[in-house]
Amino acid sequence: MSDLQRKRISIEGIVQGVGFRPFVYQAARRWGVTGWVRNDSRGVTVEAEGPLHRLAGFLWTLREDIPPLASISRFEMADLPVTGAAGFVICESEGEAAKTAQISPDTYVCPDCLDELFDPVDRRYRYPFINCTNCGPRYSIVTAIPYDRRNTTMVDFPMCAACRAEYDDPASRRFHAQPNACPECGPQLTLRDGQGRPMALEDPVAAAIGLLRQGQIVAVKGLGGYHLAVDAANDAAVRELRRRKSRDEKPFALMSYSSADILRYADVDECELRLLGVVERPIVLLRQKAGHPLSPAVAPRNRYFGVMLPYSPLHYLLLKESFPALVMTSGNLSDEPIVYEDGEAAARLAGIADAFLVHDRRIETRADDSIARVMAGKALLLRRSRGYVPRGIFLPHPQSSVLALGAELKNTVCFTRDDRAFLSQHIGDLQNAEACASFERTIGHLQQILELQPQIVAHDLHPDYHSTRYADALEGVRKVAVQHHHAHLASCLAEHGVKGEAIGVIFDGIGYGADGRIWGGEFLVGDGKGYRRVGHFAYLPMPGGDAATREPFRMALSCLHHAYGGDLPPLPVVAAIPEPERRLLLQMIEKGVNSPLTSSCGRLFDAVAALCGLRDRISYEGQAALELEMAIEGEAEEGFYPYDIEHAEEGYIFQPAATIRAIVGDLQGRVPVSAVSARFHNTLAYLVAETCLLVRADTGLARVALSGGVFQNRYLTEKCVAILKRGGFEVITHSLVPPNDGGLALGQAVIAGWQAEEG
Ligand code: ZN
Ligand code: ZN
Ligand code: FE
Numbered sequence: 017m018s019d020l021q022r023k024r025i026s027i028e029g030i031v032q033g034v035g036f037r038p039f040v041y042q043a044a045r046r047w048g049v050t051g052w053v054r055n056d057s058r059g060v061t062v063e064a065e066g067p068l069h070r071l072a073g074f075l076w077t078l079r080e081d082i083p084p085l086a087s088i089s090r091f092e093m094a095d096l097p098v099t100g101a102a103g104f105v106i107c108e109s110e111g112e113a114a115k116t117a118q119i120s121p122d123t124y125v126c127p128d129c130l131d132e133l134f135d136p137v138d139r140r141y142r143y144p145f146i147n148c149t150n151c152g153p154r155y156s157i158v159t160a161i162p163y164d165r166r167n168t169t170m171v172d173f174p175m176c177a178a179c180r181a182e183y184d185d186p187a188s189r190r191f192h193a194q195p196n197a198c199p200e201c202g203p204q205l206t207l208r209d210g211q212g213r214p215m216a217l218e219d220p221v222a223a224a225i226g227l228l229r230q231g232q233i234v235a236v237k238g239l240g241g242y243h244l245a246v247d248a249a250n251d252a253a254v255r256e257l258r259r260r261k262s263r264d265e266k267p268f269a270l271m272s273y274s275s276a277d278i279l280r281y282a283d284v285d286e287c288e289l290r291l292l293g294v295v296e297r298p299i300v301l302l303r304q305k306a307g308h309p310l311s312p313a314v315a316p317r318n319r320y321f322g323v324m325l326p327y328s329p330l331h332y333l334l335l336k337e338s339f340p341a342l343v344m345t346s347g348n349l350s351d352e353p354i355v356y357e358d359g360e361a362a363a364r365l366a367g368i369a370d371a372f373l374v375h376d377r378r379i380e381t382r383a384d385d386s387i388a389r390v391m392a393g394k395a396l397l398l399r400r401s402r403g404y405v406p407r408g409i410f411l412p413h414p415q416s417s418v419l420a421l422g423a424e425l426k427n428t429v430c431f432t433r434d435d436r437a438f439l440s441q442h443i444g445d446l447q448n449a450e451a452c453a454s455f456e457r458t459i460g461h462l463q464q465i466l467e468l469q470p471q472i473v474a475h476d477l478h479p480d481y482h483s484t485r486y487a488d489a490l491e492g493v494r495k496v497a498v499q500h501h502h503a504h505l506a507s508c509l510a511e512h513g514v515k516g517e518a519i520g521v522i523f524d525g526i527g528y529g530a531d532g533r534i535w536g537g538e539f540l541v542g543d544g545k546g547y548r549r550v551g552h553f554a555y556l557p558m559p560g561g562d563a564a565t566r567e568p569f570r571m572a573l574s575c576l577h578h579a580y581g582g583d584l585p586p587l588p589v590v591a592a593i594p595e596p597e598r599r600l601l602l603q604m605i606e607k608g609v610n611s612p613l614t615s616s617c618g619r620l621f622d623a624v625a626a627l628c629g630l631r632d633r634i635s636y637e638g639q640a641a642l643e644l645e646m647a648i649e650g651e652a653e654e655g656f657y658p659y660d661i662e663h664a665e666e667g668y669i670f671q672p673a674a675t676i677r678a679i680v681g682d683l684q685g686r687v688p689v690s691a692v693s694a695r696f697h698n699t700l701a702y703l704v705a706e707t708c709l710l711v712r713a714d715t716g717l718a719r720v721a722l723s724g725g726v727f728q729n730r731y732l733t734e735k736c737v738a739i740l741k742r743g744g745f746e747v748i749t750h751s752l753v754p755p756n757d758g759g760l761a762l763g764q765a766v767i768a769g770w771q772a773e774e775g
Contacts, residue, residue, distance in 0.1 A: 019068040022051070022096040025078065028059035029089035030407065033120050033163045035149025036060055037106050038191040039083050044104040047074040054107035059090075065098060084150050084295060085120055089410065106186050119155055119163050119465060121403050122239045122383065123295045124327040126151035128189060133329050134336070139178065144221070144330040145203045145377065149193045151295075155406055155441075156240045157195060159380050161465050165194045169378040176201035203377035205330070210370050212362040221333045224373045228339065233257050235347050235361060235369035239328050240383030240402045240441070241354035242347030242361050244369060247339055251311040254343060258313055260368045263350045264635040267315035269299045269322040269385060271344040273335040280340055281308035282321050287390045296403030297327035298386035310341060319646045322387060327403070330373075346384055353444045353454050356382035381461055382454065383441040391730050392737050397754050398728055400428070401442040406462065408436035409753065409762065412515045412544075415769030419459065420474040421483035422764070423500065423527075423757035425637065427451070429459055430761035431468050432769060437510070437762055438466060439753065446482035455482070474498050474768035476760075478528035496768040500527025500760070501538045502547045504723040507763030509543060511753040516719070517543045518748065519550075519711050521704050521736070524724030524756070525565070525618035525638070534558070536616025536724070539668060539707050541715055544766040545774075550711050551661075551668030554578075557611035558619065559604045568622035568640045569593060569632035570601060575623040577605050579676040587683065589626050617700075617726050620672065624696050627679060628689045638725065644693050645729050653694035659703045661710070668707050675699055694731070701735035705743050712745075721748040725756035 027036075032055050040053040040062055049066035064074055079091060125133065129146045132138040140146045147153065160167040175183060179198050182190035190196045197203060207220035217223045224234050228245060231253035236243045244261070246253045248270055258264070272278045275289055282302035284292070291300050299322040304315070315321055324344070326332045335342060346354040347365055355361045356379040361372065383402035388395050397404070413435060420430040427443040440458050444451035463469065474496045475487040487495050504527075505520030520540035529535035530549070537553030556574050558564040564571050572589050582602065584590050590598070604611045621641035625631050630647060631640045657678040660671040675696075682692050708720050720740055727733050733749060740747045753759040 020065065020098050021068055021071055022063065022065040022098045023071065023075075024094045024096050025062040025064065025075070026058065026092045027062070027078070027088055027090070030085065030087045030118050030120050031060045032118065033149070033154060033194065034085035035083045035189070035191070035193070036086050038149060038186055038188070039086075040078065041104060041106055041186045043074055043077040043081075047071075047077065049074045050102055050104050052105045052107050063096065065101070084126065085123055106191075118408055119158055119161070119406055121296065121405055121407055122153050122156050123151050123403060124297045124325075125329050125332065129329070130332065133332060140198055142221075142333060143199050143202070144205050144328070144333055144375070145195075145197050146329050147193060147195050147197070148189045149191060150189065152193070152195050153239055153377075156379050156381050156383055156402070157377070158465060161467065163194060168194055169380050170195045170197065172376070172378070173197055173202050203375045205373065205375050208372040208374060210366065212366070212372065215371075220373060221330070224371065225334065225338050227371050228342070231256075232370040233260070233368065235365050235372045235374075236330070236334070236344070237358075237361070237372075237374045237379075238330070240379060240381070240385075241356040242365065243344040244347050244365070245334070246343045248310045248314055248341040248343045249339070251313060254311040254313040257343065257345070257368075261345070261350060263345075265316050265639070266350070266636040267318050267320070267322055268343045268345040269324065270310075270314065270341045271324050271326060271331060271335065272341045273326065273332070275325070277340045278302070278323055281305050281310050282323060285390070287393060291388055291390060291395050292323070292325050296386060297324055298388040298397070298403060299324045301387070301389040301398075314343060317643060317646075324385060330375075351445060351448055352450050353448070354382055354384050381441070381458070389728075389730065392734050392749065394751055396728070396750060397752055398756065399426070399442050399758055400439060400752065400754055404752070405441040406438050406465070408438055409511065410513060411435045411437055411510055411766065412513045415766070416472055416772045417468050417470040418472045418474055418765045418768045418772070419463075419468075419470040420761040420764035420768060421476070421487055422761035423476055424478070424481045424483065426754075426756055426758040427455060427483065428758050428761050429455070429462070430765045431462055431466055431470065432765045433466060433468055437765055438462065439759070439762055442758060452482055455486070472496060472768050472772050474764035476500055476503075476528065476764070477530070494772065496771050498764045498767045499530050499547070501535055501540060501724065502542060503760050503763035503767060504755070505540055505542055505547060505721055505763065506544045506766045507753055507759045508721040508723040508748055508750055508755070510762055510766045511750060511759075512748050514719070514721075514748060515543070517541060517717060518719040518721045519708055519715075519717050520547070520721050520723065521708065522724040523617035523726035526614070526616055529615075534612055534614035534616060536614060536618055537620065537670065538615065538724075539711060541711065541717065544770045549667060550714070551670070551707050553615040553617060553620065553670045554662075554672060555613035555615050556619070557605045557608060558614050559601045559611045561610060561612055564619065565622075567633050568626040571619045571623035572626035572632075573598070573601050574605055574611075575620070575627070575672065575676050576680075577602060579673040579680070585680050585684065587627060587680065588629050589632060592632060617724070621726065624679060624693075627676075627683060628692055630689065638728075641726070641729065645697070645731055647689050647693040648697065648731055649690040653691050654698065655691070655695045656698035656702055657695055659699055661703070661707060668710055670703055670707070697729075697732050697735060700732060701739050704736050705739040708740060708745060709743060718744060719746045719748065723750060723755050723759075727755040
């Protein structure tokens with residue numbers, strides 16, 4: 017047996033809590049190799065011995081045929097002396113050392129568990145908490161590390177003999193599946209009435225379906241929090257939910273049993289179909305089908321539905337052969353974080369929900385649903401939360417450990433360790449007290465499960481952000497203030513592991529500028545180390561400050577004043593403002609009273625949306641810009657407006673007066689809004705390309721990164737990418753990290769890491 021060999025294999029990545037050791041065990045049996053497998057601090061270590069050809073097959077399986085939830089980031093091998101030991105065993109974890117391995121995100125129900133769920137002879141038939149090593153809750157139930165049942169909220173449920181046997185059997189799909197449970201020993205479902213009183217019922221799921229059929233609103237406790245469910249085809253019920261939630265127009269998310277159901281109300285291409293089915297199960301934005309059967313109140317004035325497939329077994333039970341679609345919107349009052357604790361659910365959702373479908377497995381960490389859309393042929397996350405968190409993001413190089421505190425809106429925080437960044441779940445808008453509490457709780461929780469005490473804390477440059485004040489109050493750490501748009505640029509580069517400099521086209525709503533003004537239409541050159549501002553949109557007054565964000569007609573007036581002076585064209589948006597208010601606003605603009613200056617691209621979108629008569633007031637952030645994008649019909653409109661790029665000392669300045677006059681001309685000439693909107697988008701794309709060409713001529717840089725919330729806009733992003741590529745640029749866009757402020761903390765972390773290095 018001269019070809020006998022022994023190898024030590026070190027595997028890193030998401031390899032714990034995902035059925036990796038049973039998988040290795042089974043592969044060893046299959047290929048007839050001997051040795052052992054063990055979890056350790058970095059991941060999994062295997063020693064395997066056998067004849068060369070068997071060993072080769074075993075190694076191939078280890079790399080190519082891994083469990084669905086696993087992902088390998090490092091695979092290293094070393095030769096060892098042959099020992100001749102027989103058998104293959106799974107060793108216990110190396111105690112404390114196992115702590116630093118990654119905890120995996122919460123995922124869908126795997127196909128094997130789904131088969132069992134609907135198999136009448138299975139002992140878990142219709143059991144809403146079925147799971148295995150390949151699927152189920154993880155991050156949302158972890159209370160401490162190492163990832164072990166006693167450190168999850170499953171500690172409340174001692175396993176019965178049958179579950180224990182599976183848990184201890186290396187050949188079982190439930191070997192060391194920490195949330196393993198069955199109807200005998202695991203969590204139980206209860207239906208409660210609107211007052212929170214339990215209703216004694218044989219089958220709570222069937223009863224809940226009955227209530228939903230009658231048009232009632234049912235709060236459903238899910239993986240990362242409560243949803244409010246209602247029959248999406250029942251218009252009166254959907255409107256009632258909107259009324260009770262005081263949610264005027266923000267779209268509700270939908271959930272359907274299968275893609276066949278979804279195809280009844282939305283158009284889905286192949287790429288979107290794949291995205292719907294991924295284990296993370298995000299909400300995917302899909303085009304509404306003309307004449308669809310759902311209530312128009314699900315997504316008023318929107319061409320898209322946000323749709324997800326079921327991810328918990330309870331969702332499957334609720335939707336099987338019942339409704340083509342349920343509204344499954346986060347259980348909260350508008351702007352508050354999603355409800356996840358049972359006590360607060362009863363209190364905060366009282367008066368909204370007619371009934372509560374709940375269970376007794378505690379949710380340790382709240383996590384909203386993630387939101388994604390397909391853009392330029394790939395997935396783009398608009399909200400990175402449940403299903404993706406706390407998976408690590410690889411950085412271009414190792415750095416000191418940093419805690420980055422994110423932005424004010426759509427807040428997430430980020431920790432780094434070596435060459436890995438851990439972006440938190442969506443926390444929300446830190447203008448809300450509940451969200452601020454969640455912010456601190458999330459920092460504490462991540463600190464604990466990642467075992468980090470960063471000595472460097474990164475925060476936004478804005479002096480009044482909640483996160484900045486939080487940083488101010490910290491003692492004994494080094495604080496790094498990071499400019500908002502520089503962080504967007506660094507976030508985009510970091511997501512793709514890009515080290516060198518790039519031209520950053522950073523378009524968003526609002527960010528505090530290095531000159532104390534409000535930036536948001538920025539051309540930067542830089543990387544993780546630093547940046548220069550090489551161009552921007554001309555500064556325009558925002559009459560009334562924040563009020564201009566909520567009332568786009570104010571920005572329309574500001575743009576018209578910029579283009580025409582006092583002699584305003586007679587557009588409906590102007591006529592709609594009562595004369596005294598109009599005069600006051602114009603005075604504020606002229607004299608600069610309570611009218612901070614902004615270079616924001618988002619505000620320009622608002623202005624154009626208002627000029628087009630689409631929206632003069634908004635009920636949620638980004639609404640006007642979104643509706644302007646939605647107004648475009650098809651891809652056929654190639655026209656664009658004139659635009660001026662001024663070569664000023666401080667860089668290339670986009671002067672929008674000519675563009676605005678051309679838009680007004682079109683509107684007065686009764687050109688349809690869909691064409692005006694497309695031309696406006698096209699103009700921005702050409703403006704981006706031309707500015708980048710100018711910057712390339714100055715710097716030699718041919719790499720462009722597109723970031724900032726405006727690049728959630730599919731039409732604009734795809735246009736920019738296409739035109740820039742024709743111009744010979746390499747274009748980097750976001751994918752698994754959001755372009756909006758939800759991805760900001762990653763950039764802050766990278767920048768602070770660099771600064772620490774420089775001393
Ligand atoms: Zn499973
Ligand atoms: Zn059991
Ligand atoms: Fe931003």
